[in-house]
Amino acid sequence: MSRLRMGVIGAGLWGGNHAHTFNVLPETELVGVCDLDEGRALKMKETYGATRAFTDYQKLISSDQIDAISVATPDFTHTPIILAALKADKHVLSEKPLATTVSEAEEIAAAAAISKGKLMIDFHNRVNPILAQVRDMIQDGQIGLAKHGTARLSNTTFVPFEMLSWAAKSSALWFLGSHLVDVLRFILADEVVRVYSVARSGTLSAGGVDTKDFHASILEFSKGTVVTMENSWILSRDNPSLVDFKVEFVGEKGQIQADPTHSGGLRRIVDGGLKYNDYIGITPTGATRIGGFVLESIARFVDSVVRDAPLLADAQDGLANTKILAAIEESVATGKAVNIG
Structure with missing residues (x-):
């Protein structure tokens, strides 16, 4: 079975959790990482074994080598990234909150309803x-x-x-x-x-x-x-x-x-x-497994895409x-x- 090819946008603390999870799970391949700071993007690429580093999220999203993305950027930056990914029919995992205005959250929910990609919000609790x-x-x-x-x-x-x-x-x-x-x-x-x-x-x-x-x-x-x-x-x-x-x-x-x-x-x-x-x-585990609820919630996104399991939290949860x-x-x-x- 081919692996789900992942891109992570945001090379901060939480982006590292995403990159680690996608690097470890046998169902996923960490293809791309992205950050406005090229040095941070390159460091994440090296640390987690990604294939490519980007500084422009549009280029990561448009790559035909990537099936799904995760968004681990600051609260107020999520909307344009999520919308671009959904428009490209990519699967999307976004950190919370979905958006910081109701109009933006409604726009995302509408886009999710017509996209071929799935959208999950990482409400890990x-x-x-x-x-x-x-x-x-x-x-x-x-x-x-x-x-x-x-x-x-x-x-x-x-x-x-x-x-x-x-x-x-x-x-x-x-x-x-x-x-x-x-x-x-x-x-x-x-x-x-x-x-x-x-x-x-x-x-x-x-x-x-x-x-x-x-x-x-x-x-x-x-x-x-x-x-x-x-x-x-x-x-x-x-x-x-x-x-x-x-x-x-x-x-x-x-x-x-x-x-x-x-x-x-x-x-x-x-x-x-x-x-x-x-x-x-976050709990230490074997080389092909993750542990702890913080990483488990990220893995649930993979389950939803690969195995069609229910989303942990969907666009309507994010909108509410x-x-x-x-x-x-x-x-x-x-x-x-x-x-x-």
């Missing part, structure tokens, strides 16, 4: 073993109807100040809230119908990153569940992990509490204090996600609750 179990518990009715909940996915200031060179063009809402909104839709198997949110600025802008410090939002779901959601980029760097991730639901018959922040069984105390190492998200995040921004701007049609 759908295969996070902790959160998948929470979904099963909720859907099995173990706590009855989930009446209310809290959800927090936030970062220390390291992320906007040092990790992301483009943080001022995004926010904790788009970078983290996109994951969390999808997690809530996935766990509850329900849609958000109304949001109210407030946000504040000052800490990040004082440090030269002109974006919101945090968003605090209330999400109302159609079946009645109300979730308070926090996305912040100003947590202290003294935290043992740069991510703080917690989900809790209170139901008619009980409660569920999840802390997928870190793998608590592996800790180290070094200069700077207590640190946690991850051994669930963008609508909710855009409604949250509208609520912040107007000071009013916003209904989502």
Whole structure:
């Protein structure tokens, strides 16, 4: 059987996860990698054994040697890349969010509906073993109807100040809230119908990153569940992990509490204090296999193309996600609750 010939666009941290996965899976061949920075593209090519390096994504997409692409570029750059690939009938895996405006997300969803290529959004927490179990518990009715909940996915200031060179063009809402909104839709198997949110600025802008410090939002779901959601980029760097991730639901018959922040069984105390190492998200495996839910979700894209397995998250999931995040921004701007049609 011929292998699925892959191209990866974006040579940053997450692009490396994509390239590694496509280099290892026996069903795929990493043909091309692309980045605006030629040095980064060449380094990725060398590191992961790609055949070619590009600096123009249009040339990668137009290559008849590539069947599918993955998009691992900053939040606000996804739309033209995805549209070009779908127009060329390539299969597409995109990092979240699908797009940062509703009109762009709608344009992508319309293009996906007529393209011969499949489009999947890499909402990898759908295969996070902790959160998948929470979904099963909720859907099995173990706590009855989930009446209310809290959800927090936030970062220390390291992320906007040092990790992301483009943080001022995004926010904790788009970078983290996109994951969390999808997690809530996935766990509850329900849609958000109304949001109210407030946000504040000052800490990040004082440090030269002109974006919101945090968003605090209330999400109302159609079946009645109300979730308070926090996305912040100003947590202290003294935290043992740069991510703080917690989900809790209170139901008619009980409660569920999840802390997928870190793998608590592996800790180290070094200069700077207590640190946690991850051994669930990315797990070492044999030469022809991958491990951990972060890479597993990328492999699910391959399954959907090669074996016609269901997409982990499709264009409609991406569109719904963008609508909710855009409604949250509208609520912040107007000071009013916003209904989502």
